[in-house]
Amino acid sequence: MTDQPTRQQPLIDIESLSKSFPGQVALNNVSMQILPGQIHALVGQNGSGKSTLIKILAGYHQPDPGSIVRLHGETVDIATLDPHERAHLHVMHQDLGLVRSLSIMENLALGRGYHTGALGRINWAKEAARVSALLAEFDVRADPRTLVQALAPADQAIIALVRALQDWGDGEWGVLVLDEPTASLPKPEVDRLFAAVRRIAQRGGGVIFVSHRLDEVFDLADHVTVLRDGVVVGSQPLRELDQTRLIELIVGRAIDDLYTAPPEPMSEVAVQTENLAGENLIDLDLTVRRGEVVGVAGLVGSGRDEVAALLFGAKRPVRGEVRVGGRVVRAPREAIIAGMALVPADRKGLGCIPEHTVRENVVLPRLGPFGRFWLRRDAERSEAVRWVVEVDIRPADPERRIITLSGGNQQKAVLARWLRTSPSVLVLDEPTQGVDVGAKASIYELLAKSAEGGTAIIMCSSDAEELAHVCDRVLVLRGGKVATELSGGSLTSDRIVQEILS
Structure with a gap:
C-alpha cells in the first residue's frame, strides 16, 4: 500500500x-x-x-x-x-x-x-x-x-x-x-x-x-x-x-419550521422552587406557570446539569424545596404523585429499560387502568398502540425492543411514557441530544401540544438555538446562580451563548 x-x-x-x-x-x-x-x-x-x-x-x-x-x-x-x-x-x-x-x-x-x-x-x-x-x-x-x-x-x-x-x-x-x-x-x-x-x-x-x-x-x-x-x-x-x-x-421534504413556538402561558402556578441548592447549584428560585416553557442554560459545572434531578427529587438537595401544585416534593415517588414527569439526559441508563419492548416501557409509569390484580394485556397493548401512533414511533411496532430503535424514536417512546400520565409539570434534560432533525421537529411539536394543554415545561439544554426558539424565557446559570433571565426580543441563541460565557 x-x-x-x-x-x-x-x-x-x-x-x-x-x-x-x-x-x-x-x-x-x-x-x-x-x-x-x-x-x-x-x-x-x-x-x-x-x-x-x-x-x-x-x-x-x-x-x-x-x-x-x-x-x-x-x-x-x-x-x-x-x-x-x-x-x-x-x-x-x-x-x-x-x-x-x-x-x-x-x-x-x-x-x-x-x-x-x-x-x-x-x-x-x-x-x-x-x-x-x-x-x-x-x-x-x-x-x-x-x-x-x-x-x-x-x-x-x-x-x-x-x-x-x-x-x-x-x-x-x-x-x-x-x-x-x-x-x-x-x-x-x-x-x-x-x-x-x-x-x-x-x-x-x-x-x-x-x-x-x-x-x-x-x-x-x-x-x-x-x-x-x-x-x-x-x-x-x-x-x-x-x-x-x-x-x-x-x-426528504420541506420543513416549514423546525421549531414550534410555545403557546401563551396561563396564570396558574404549576411549580415553584425556593433557595434550591445542590452540589454546584447554589441558589435557584423558580416559578413556572401552567402552559409555560422555561429553559435553563449554563456551562457544565454551572448547576444546570443538576436542575432536572433536583426538581424531580432524584437528587437530594443541600437545602431548599420544590413545590408542585403547592405540594412539597422530596423524592421521585412524591414527584410522580404530584404530577411531575422527568425525561433524563441519560436516555438508555435512566429514561427507559432498553431490553424491554416499547409497550412495556410506555405503559410502565401508570399500570392502574389495566387491572388491580392482573394485567389485561389487550387493554395494555391497545394503549401502547395508541401512543405509538400519537408520537409517531417508527417502526410502529409496540412489541419491538426499545434498544433496537433509533435515538430519535427511543426519545419519542420516553416522552410517550410520561405524556400518557398527563403531567402538570414536565422536566426535560437535553431532550434532543443525539436526535436527528426530523425527530427534533416531532418532539418540539409534542412539547408545544403538551404546553397548550396546560403542562408546565422546564427544559435544561446545552443547545442555545433550541432554547431560543422553543422557550418563553430562559434562565442562564453561572457559578451556581441565575445570572440573567432572557425573554422577548433578548431571547436569541447568540445572547444565550454570550450570557453563558460572560
Whole structure:
C-alpha cells in the first residue's frame, strides 16, 4: 500500500457499498470519497444507515458481496485490514473508548505498547517525552501521568484523537471517523476540539464527521454526504447548500419550521422552587406557570446539569424545596404523585429499560387502568398502540425492543411514557441530544401540544438555538446562580451563548 497519495487520489474510496440484514437493506449502493485535507460530513436521520456504514469502516460488519473499498488507491477487505492499514482508518466513537481510571500515557499505550530499553524494561522517560510532544501539538497542557478522569471533556476527546493519530508518521496520511464527538461538550470545548480536527486536515489527513448538529456541520466541514433510507441522496460541497436545503435532503421534504413556538402561558402556578441548592447549584428560585416553557442554560459545572434531578427529587438537595401544585416534593415517588414527569439526559441508563419492548416501557409509569390484580394485556397493548401512533414511533411496532430503535424514536417512546400520565409539570434534560432533525421537529411539536394543554415545561439544554426558539424565557446559570433571565426580543441563541460565557 502506498503511504503518500497524491492530492487527487482519495484516501478512502467507497464504491457501490451495500449491507443487508434479514428483512432490511441498511445500505444500498453507497459511494463516497474522502480526499486528503478534507473534512467530510456524513448526515442523515436516525436509521438512515450512518451507523451501519461506520461499523463497516470499523470492521464490525462485513459489507455485501460486490462492495468495493479502496485505501490509498488499493482495494482492501475492510473487515480484515492488517494492523498498518487499520491504524490509518480509525473510528472515534461518542464514548471515546478511553479508560478513565488510567493515565494519558497508559491510554495511548493500549494496543500499541511502550518504548522499551535493555532487558525489555519500559523506558518511562522516553515514553513520557513522546506523549508530551504529541499533547503539545494539540495544545493540551497536561502531565502524561494525569488520569484521564481528571481532564476536561474536550481534553479527553483530544486525547482520543491523539491516540488515533499517534502512528501516522510524516507523509503517512489516514482517515479519522468522528461519530457524534461533540454530543456531551459545551460550546467552548467544541471550539477547542474543532481546532484540533482542523489541524489534522491541514496536515493532509481526511476526516469523516458524523453529527446531528447542522450548525457544527456548516462550521467544520467542507463537503457533505446525505444518507436517507440507506441511499446517498446528495453529496456536494457545503458552500453550495444552506441549512434549509440540507434539512430537506435529510428528511426528504420541506420543513416549514423546525421549531414550534410555545403557546401563551396561563396564570396558574404549576411549580415553584425556593433557595434550591445542590452540589454546584447554589441558589435557584423558580416559578413556572401552567402552559409555560422555561429553559435553563449554563456551562457544565454551572448547576444546570443538576436542575432536572433536583426538581424531580432524584437528587437530594443541600437545602431548599420544590413545590408542585403547592405540594412539597422530596423524592421521585412524591414527584410522580404530584404530577411531575422527568425525561433524563441519560436516555438508555435512566429514561427507559432498553431490553424491554416499547409497550412495556410506555405503559410502565401508570399500570392502574389495566387491572388491580392482573394485567389485561389487550387493554395494555391497545394503549401502547395508541401512543405509538400519537408520537409517531417508527417502526410502529409496540412489541419491538426499545434498544433496537433509533435515538430519535427511543426519545419519542420516553416522552410517550410520561405524556400518557398527563403531567402538570414536565422536566426535560437535553431532550434532543443525539436526535436527528426530523425527530427534533416531532418532539418540539409534542412539547408545544403538551404546553397548550396546560403542562408546565422546564427544559435544561446545552443547545442555545433550541432554547431560543422553543422557550418563553430562559434562565442562564453561572457559578451556581441565575445570572440573567432572557425573554422577548433578548431571547436569541447568540445572547444565550454570550450570557453563558460572560
